[in-house]
Amino acid sequence: MNYLIKGVSYGGSYTLRQPAGYPGLKGIMTWSINWDAYTNHQFSNAHRSYLNGLSTQTTKEVVY
Numbered sequence: 296m297n298y299l300i301k302g303v304s305y306g307g308s309y310t311l312r313q314p315a316g317y318p319g320l321k322g323i324m325t326w327s328i329n330w331d332a333y334t335n336h337q338f339s340n341a342h343r344s345y346l347n348g349l350s351t352q353t354t355k356e357v358v359y
Contacts, residue, residue, distance in 0.1 A: 296323065296345060298316065299316060299317055299320055300317060300318060300320050300349065301309070301316045302315045302316030303314075303316070321346070323342060325344070331345070345347070
């Protein structure tokens, strides 16, 4: 997530088209939101503090 949002490299070989990252990205998705609900939101709860810590500034929507 830090690489995608902030452009902070994780040491892999993938290269972002925007080296500074995509600060407008504000979420992640598990393979099944219904399964997450079934497991008492285990996935979303584990990532909530990270997502809440992202900048709350309003950004222009970018369509790719």
